[in-house]
Amino acid sequence: MRLTDTMSGQALEVEPLRAGHIGLYVCGVTPYSASHIGHAMSAIVYDVLVRYLRWPGNRAGGYEVTYVSNYTDVDDKLIDRGAELGIDPLALANANIEQWEREQAALGLLPPDVRPRVSTEIPAIVALIERIIAHGHAYSTPAGNVYFRVQSKADYGKLSHRSIEQLRTGTRFEPGEDKEFALDFALWKAMKPGEPHWTSPWGEGRPGWHIECSAMSQRYLGDTFDIHGGGIDLVFPHHENEVAQSEAATGRPFARLWVHNGMVLRDGEKMSKSLGNFVTVEDALARWSADAIRVFALSSQYRTPNNLTDDALEAAGRAVDRLATALEAKSTAERGAPSVDASEARARFVEAMEDDLNTAQALAAMFELARAINRGRDEGMDIAAAQHALYELAWVLGLRLERESVTTAIDATALAEAASRFGVAAGAEAETVEALLARRAEARAARDFATGDAIRAALDGLGIEVKDTPQGAEWTVRG
RNA sequence: GGCCACGUAGCCAAGUGGCAAGGCAGAGGUCUGCAAAACCUCCAUCACCGGUUCGAAUCCGGUCGUGGCCUCCA
Numbered sequence: 001m002r003l004t005d006t007m008s009g010q011a012l013e014v015e016p017l018r019a020g021h022i023g024l025y026v027c028g029v030t031p032y033s034a035s036h037i038g039h040a041m042s043a044i045v046y047d048v049l050v051r052y053l054r055w056p057g058n059r060a061g062g063y064e065v066t067y068v069s070n071y072t073d074v075d076d077k078l079i080d081r082g083a084e085l086g087i088d089p090l091a092l093a094n095a096n097i098e099q100w101e102r103e104q105a106a107l108g109l110l111p112p113d114v115r116p117r118v119s120t121e122i123p124a125i126v127a128l129i130e131r132i133i134a135h136g137h138a139y140s141t142p143a144g145n146v147y148f149r150v151q152s153k154a155d156y157g158k159l160s161h162r163s164i165e166q167l168r169t170g171t172r173f174e175p176g177e178d179k180e181f182a183l184d185f186a187l188w189k190a191m192k193p194g195e196p197h198w199t200s201p202w203g204e205g206r207p208g209w210h211i212e213c214s215a216m217s218q219r220y221l222g223d224t225f226d227i228h229g230g231g232i233d234l235v236f237p238h239h240e241n242e243v244a245q246s247e248a249a250t251g252r253p254f255a256r257l258w259v260h261n262g263m264v265l266r267d268g269e270k271m272s273k274s275l276g277n278f279v280t281v282e283d284a285l286a287r288w289s290a291d292a293i294r295v296f297a298l299s300s301q302y303r304t305p306n307n308l309t310d311d312a313l314e315a316a317g318r319a320v321d322r323l324a325t326a327l328e329a330k331s332t333a334e335r336g337a338p339s340v341d342a343s344e345a346r347a348r349f350v351e352a353m354e355d356d357l358n359t360a361q362a363l364a365a366m367f368e369l370a371r372a373i374n375r376g377r378d379e380g381m382d383i384a385a386a387q388h389a390l391y392e393l394a395w396v397l398g399l400r401l402e403r404e405s406v407t408t409a410i411d412a413t414a415l416a417e418a419a420s421r422f423g424v425a426a427g428a429e430a431e432t433v434e435a436l437l438a439r440r441a442e443a444r445a446a447r448d449f450a451t452g453d454a455i456r457a458a459l460d461g462l463g464i465e466v467k468d469t470p471q472g473a474e475w476t477v478r479g
Numbered sequence: 480g481g482c483c484a485c486g487u488a489g490c491c492a493a494g495u496g497g498c499a500a501g502g503c504a505g506a507g508g509u510c511u512g513c514a515a516a517a518c519c520u521c522c523a524u525c526a527c528c529g530g531u532u533c534g535a536a537u538c539c540g541g542u543c544g545u546g547g548c549c550u551c552c553a
Binding site (some may be wrong): 045075076077180263300303311313317364374375377378379469 | 480482483484485490491493494498500501502503506510511512513514515516517518519524545546547548549550551552553
């Protein structure tokens with residue numbers, strides 16, 4: 001499979017370091033507040049990448065994947081926020097992580113194999129900083145800070161395609177900083193009162209922002225590993241600094257391939273915590289199904305920005321219904337009837353996914369399969385195998401394609417009234433509805449369509465949709 | 480100002496040299512007592528200008544516009 005690599009700017013073939021195995025590291029969130037759709041978008045993209053890599057149906061026959069994604073639970077924003085709210089920053093991080101993990105499950109995101117946190121990886125971080133210092137690429141200061149010496153790495157800027165000279169313009173020393181050079185960045189920050197702190201060779205303090213990802217990725221995946229991913233806004237400075245630190249410590253290449261997903265926009269502007277224009281995952285899940293959110297995220301190429309609008313989500317929801325309907329279609333095929341052939345759609349799906357995770361085109365293949373299934377059903381063909389294939393492809397994209405479970409309660413009083421109006425005994429909810437439908441069937445059989453339609457209208461008023469099928473009436477409650 | 484993307488139908492969006500995928504919405508039709516679903520048909524000369532080519536949405540140059548990064552950010 002090919003993926004666009006940010007470092008080279010080229011779509012590169014994924015060639016595992018170790019045959020049949022892929023190591024993937026993805027930058028997770030800094031849990032200082034609730035997660036928003038942008039985080040979901042990113043998580044969905046890498047979730048689909050992992051699902052596809054593991055899928056035996058891919059061109060390589062399926063890889064074993066070690067998927068590592070971190071939580072940055074020690075950070076300036078967490079400390080600031082904690083101070084604002086008067087709670088311990090680690091407790092705040094914990095609470096937000098717990099919520100995000102519930103939301104991840106709701107979004108159908110497969111849990112990463114390892115979810116390291118800064119607070120539990122301090123020894124690895126300290127050890128890494130020591131190696132960087134030993135190689136002359138970092139220095140400690142009397143105040144107890146450790147900085148990375150940017151100018152010691154000739155290739156600094158190679159990921160984000162900029163030079164130290166370019167970056168230098170407009171960068172100034174902040175007052176009171178004890179760096180050698182304005183672009184040098186902190187690997188270790190000396191303790192300030194009231195902040196979380198750990199013991200280190202440089203005194204009490206805490207890790208800087210970028211070092212944790214170097215330490216965690218290398219600890220769990222090795223000095224060099226296959227794929228590193230994250231949001232495109234992390235390219236500089238976060239990932240640039242990660243490369244510099246990691247390669248400074250090991251003298252070996254860091255990630256072999258860098259994948260970056262595009263941002264979610266809201267009203268054409270980047271959605272971010274700092275701009276405050278975000279839609280939280282919680283709010284989104286209250287309005288739209290997980291499948292709809294996924295289809296929204298996957299209907300464009302992962303690198304292009306995705307503008308979140310109500311229309312787009314509603315359209316995605318209807319698109320999901322279309323796939324779900326094809327999956328639910330009941331076969332009327334006689335024994336020995338010809339089968340709907342899914343192999344073409346499947347091949348197109350695979351080809352799309354192999355080509356830089358082209359989920360938009362993969363979805364198109366699924367819609368074509370859905371149409372073939374519906375047509376096949378109308379023509380009395382055997383659709384079971386094709387439905388199974390569609391279900392399998394849906395799994396790869398993480399779509400459940402199940403009807404939403406009933407969440408809206410039916411107004412019991414109104415239902416009982418309807419029952420008495422049409423001369424039916426009221427009992428348990430489902431029984432009453434079934435009794436009303438039986439009454440309607442009688443009326444229709446007697447060609448008393450006025451009564452039949454009145455019952456349909458009454459049920460519709462209660463949020464119950466009635467659908468006539470050759471097997472009789474079916475009913476569903478609108479969610 | 481520097482670096483990187485992008486501009487395709489009413490909306491979302493794929494397509495990187497050879498008759499413009501797919502979804503949503505819309506129009507017409509089939510089926511149905513009705514309704515829903517489904518199926519069939521229809522709906523774009525690809526921001527603008529110039530160039531390369533037998534041939535360009537696709538390559539090159541320019542113009543205009545949008546977004547991201549250059550400070551925390553998925």
